[in-house]
Amino acid sequence: xxxxxxxxxxxxxxxxxxxxxxxxxxxxxxxxxxxxxxxxxxxxxxxxxxxxxxxxxxxxxxxxxxxxxxxxxxxxxxxxxxxxxxxxxxxxxxxxxxxxxxxxxxxxxxxxxxxxxxxxxxxxxxxxxxxxxxxxxxxxxxxxxxxxxxxxxxxxxxxx
Amino acid sequence: xxxxxxxxxxxxxxxxxxxxxxxxxxxxxxxxxxxxxxxxxxxxxxxxxxxxxxxxxxxxxxxxxxxxxxxxxxxxxxxxxxxxxxxxxxxxxxxxxxxxxxxxxxxxxxxxxxxxxxxxxxxxxxxxxxxxxxxxxxxxxxxxxxxxxxxxxxxxxxxxxxxxxxxxxxxxxxxxxxxxxxxxxxxxxxxxxxxxxxxxxxxxxxxxxxxxxxxxxxxxxxxxxxxxxxxxxxxxxxxxxxxxxxxxxxxxxxxxxxxxxxxxxxxxxxxxxxxxxxxxxxxxxxxxxxxxxxxxxxxxxxxxxxxxxxxxxxxxxxxxxxxxxxxxxxxxxxxxxxxxxxxxxxxxxxxxxxxxxxxxxxxxxxxxxxxxxxxxxxxxxxxxxxxxxxxxxxxxxxxxxxxxxxxxxxxxxxxxxxxxxxxxxxxxxxxxxxxxxxxxxxxxxxxxxxxxxxxxxxxxxxxxxxxxxxxxxxxxxxxxxxxxxxxxxxxxxxxxxxxxxxxxxxxxxxxxxxxxxxxxxxxxxxxxxxxxxxxxxxxxxxxxxxxxxxxxxxxxxxxxxxxxxxxxxxxxxxxxxxxxxxxxxxxxxxxxxxxxxxxxxxxxxxxxxxxxxxxxxxxxxxxxxxxxxxxxxxxxxxxxxxxxxxxxxxxxxxxxxxxxxxxxxxxxxxxxxxxxxxxxxxxxxxxxxxxxxxxxxxxxxxxxxxxxxxxxxxxxxxxxxxxxxxxxxxxxxxxxxxxxxxxxxxxx
Numbered sequence: 001x002x003x004x005x006x007x008x009x010x011x012x013x014x015x016x017x018x019x020x021x022x023x024x025x026x027x028x029x030x031x032x033x034x035x036x037x038x039x040x041x042x043x044x045x046x047x048x049x050x051x052x053x054x055x056x057x058x059x060x061x062x063x064x065x066x067x068x069x070x071x072x073x074x075x076x077x078x079x080x081x082x083x084x085x086x087x088x089x090x091x092x093x094x095x096x097x098x099x100x101x102x103x104x105x106x107x108x109x110x111x112x113x114x115x116x117x118x119x120x121x122x123x124x125x126x127x128x129x130x131x132x133x134x135x136x137x138x139x140x141x142x143x144x145x146x147x148x149x150x151x152x153x154x155x156x157x158x159x160x
Numbered sequence: 161x162x163x164x165x166x167x168x169x170x171x172x173x174x175x176x177x178x179x180x181x182x183x184x185x186x187x188x189x190x191x192x193x194x195x196x197x198x199x200x201x202x203x204x205x206x207x208x209x210x211x212x213x214x215x216x217x218x219x220x221x222x223x224x225x226x227x228x229x230x231x232x233x234x235x236x237x238x239x240x241x242x243x244x245x246x247x248x249x250x251x252x253x254x255x256x257x258x259x260x261x262x263x264x265x266x267x268x269x270x271x272x273x274x275x276x277x278x279x280x281x282x283x284x285x286x287x288x289x290x291x292x293x294x295x296x297x298x299x300x301x302x303x304x305x306x307x308x309x310x311x312x313x314x315x316x317x318x319x320x321x322x323x324x325x326x327x328x329x330x331x332x333x334x335x336x337x338x339x340x341x342x343x344x345x346x347x348x349x350x351x352x353x354x355x356x357x358x359x360x361x362x363x364x365x366x367x368x369x370x371x372x373x374x375x376x377x378x379x380x381x382x383x384x385x386x387x388x389x390x391x392x393x394x395x396x397x398x399x400x401x402x403x404x405x406x407x408x409x410x411x412x413x414x415x416x417x418x419x420x421x422x423x424x425x426x427x428x429x430x431x432x433x434x435x436x437x438x439x440x441x442x443x444x445x446x447x448x449x450x451x452x453x454x455x456x457x458x459x460x461x462x463x464x465x466x467x468x469x470x471x472x473x474x475x476x477x478x479x480x481x482x483x484x485x486x487x488x489x490x491x492x493x494x495x496x497x498x499x500x501x502x503x504x505x506x507x508x509x510x511x512x513x514x515x516x517x518x519x520x521x522x523x524x525x526x527x528x529x530x531x532x533x534x535x536x537x538x539x540x541x542x543x544x545x546x547x548x549x550x551x552x553x554x555x556x557x558x559x560x561x562x563x564x565x566x567x568x569x570x571x572x573x574x575x576x577x578x579x580x581x582x583x584x585x586x587x588x589x590x591x592x593x594x595x596x597x598x599x600x601x602x603x604x605x606x607x608x609x610x611x612x613x614x615x616x617x618x619x620x621x622x623x624x625x626x627x628x629x630x631x632x633x634x635x636x637x638x639x640x641x642x643x644x645x646x647x648x649x650x651x652x653x654x655x656x657x658x659x660x661x662x663x664x665x666x667x668x669x670x671x672x673x674x675x676x677x678x679x680x681x682x683x684x685x686x687x688x689x690x691x692x693x694x695x696x697x698x699x700x701x702x703x704x705x706x707x708x709x710x711x712x713x714x715x716x717x718x719x720x721x722x723x724x725x726x727x728x729x730x731x732x733x734x735x736x737x738x739x740x741x742x743x744x745x746x747x748x749x750x751x752x753x754x755x756x757x758x759x760x761x762x763x764x765x766x767x768x769x770x771x772x773x774x775x776x777x778x779x780x781x782x783x784x785x786x787x788x789x790x791x792x793x794x795x796x797x798x799x800x801x802x803x804x805x806x807x808x809x810x811x812x813x814x815x816x817x818x819x820x821x822x823x824x825x826x827x828x829x830x831x832x833x834x835x836x837x838x839x840x841x842x843x844x845x846x847x848x849x850x851x852x853x854x855x856x857x858x859x860x861x862x863x864x865x866x867x868x869x870x871x872x873x874x875x876x877x878x879x880x881x882x883x884x885x886x887x888x889x890x891x892x893x894x895x896x897x898x899x900x901x902x903x904x905x906x907x908x
Contacts (some may be wrong), residue, residue, distance in 0.1 A: 005219070040219070042223070043219030044219075046302050061763035062763070065752075071766065073217070075826075075867075093767070099743050102770060148687075
């Protein structure tokens, strides 16, 4: 499916849908259809898409390189930070993961399910770092953004 | 009987020398065999490593100055084609609001890229649309990446440069042309060609000099690999033995491939160019596989004498030689008469050969040391590593120029001021990073690499002076009771520390009495800052400075005056916290280093750690805007044409070090000026480093976006009295950033 056809498909999908279990498996254009109005974001998302492909094939550092470029083009692109966080989380770099998920959550203000997902992942990173209180706070923030976020629910339960 | 005994003795006497000679020859043959096997099996030449700049990334909605692209393409050796029609690889043209370029085959840190045509529709310096076509297909895209520019190559003592090519990756016509000109019977002889030797002997006797060599390709290879160019019988015997050995051990294709890679093909400055791969790149800016018939003939003809037939130095001779090779191809029926005529009529188009001038030698050394930290045992002059860096070619060029030009102005001023005696030579360093990612965009390690290889940007730890004040302010602002409008004491005070009294002084002994935190930073007031640190807690501040990358800091009140030491690179990392919403971006210079086998030995990308709240970082950033508007950097404001910038000057004891840290949303730059013998320069942060920074930013302006610093959520704005920091009041008003839930008090 071409990039353009994905864009047209995107127009009929609501941006507020819940993040899928495997976030990198969904085309980014489906998640944020309004990007067509913002060429900078569109260009940045193109690099995010490339980064996610690398992420899917397990090439974490290559993914991070593409996502860094996405940030250089549009430094408020939440998806770039989100997938950077995911790359770092999968690489066991929890501190950086927490940092990037935090930034993603800040920029996902219009997409509560994604904000919640970012915060839940941040909670997971903090939990890995042994920062229990901060992790619980992150899970709580995730649930206040979207009380149906299963990652936050189970993450919090584990820490109780 | 006696005669028979005599002849037997003769035989006995002859036997031993002959026996020993045969044994010697056998031992020598075995030795040669091992030598040849080792060299051929590894096919190991000393391959220089190559260092590349970051690519130019174009995107719809992005900004690009035409001269930036033109200069980049000129450095790459692309040709400007004014006429319409299909572009060939490495050609570009510019029309009304439209740019077209066809890239060459090249590789980046991930893969090899095929030649692609990009058509950019421009609205001024903004890209409106990008159309991409390769082959017959064409599509609209949102991003385009240009071919990478090579920064430099890292050589060994021999200074040889070579791009290895496989035989299968060379055009058949190139192989044919080389065989026809150098050794027609290569695939049918056993390494030596008696016919060639006899012919050469005959011609040399006729001309009375050595006019022609009878060496086969294998002999030439052995000579180039292992022997000298001297013409002695001994060397010839060794050459013959080695030739026979290598012919016995290796296939013709293997020998031919080695030959095509070993050939000397010309000079680029002080560097000798070897092999068809590098020659194709040197003279035509393309990969060997993309050579045309005319280019194949020219390169084959060049083997005999790269100097005499150089297409750039002696185009007429080169063209004549090319035509001779074309004629040979025609006679051998490798090409048709039509192909011959077409190629013969083509003009000679070769790139002008320029030696690369590296304005980033300190950076190259830094990159080598960084890679060696991650992967030990790398021989950069032999292992053929491709190093893909973050350095921006255009920013680097402008940074180098800014440092050089402004230092000469500063030197001249100092000479005038100096009443007597010699004046120490000024040194300077500049580091520019993208604060959002940590990618190093420009680095100048000193005024002149040829004079000093010491990298002042990464190695010189110097006291940072007042540049520490914004970081201290940031840590103080974490305390709920402190805001940018908080009033501080600024009058002569004696502090006690470790049982000793200490009386800091302000610059030129000027004191403000009561002053806001903002004004204390804008005007770089020492006493007010010491009081600020005391209020925030010296112990806590010292401990938290570790989060900015300073390591262990002693909790002394004097840390408010910048006794901390750091390199410009370390300072850029510390300040990324302020300009990257509270996250500390770790500077990195290498995106990837790929060895000759294609293995990635180093990979890096952005990495950041959370150091403070985004709102606190933004409050400091907004104070640092005021340094330009009203503070120690106001002299620079006029020249920066509405750019959103923020920064801080720094001067150390006796004017030994002059610092400036300044940022645009996508470029954080630290400049240091001082001397290597640590004597006074007479320069403050504003009169030294700031001038270099301003010159650099003026030059770099057209490369930077129009973005403004991003305001995080949680900031609330109040209009306050500039000097009193309160609401109302009769003085000058400014907009001040407060964290939501806090605010200024009333002046009443």
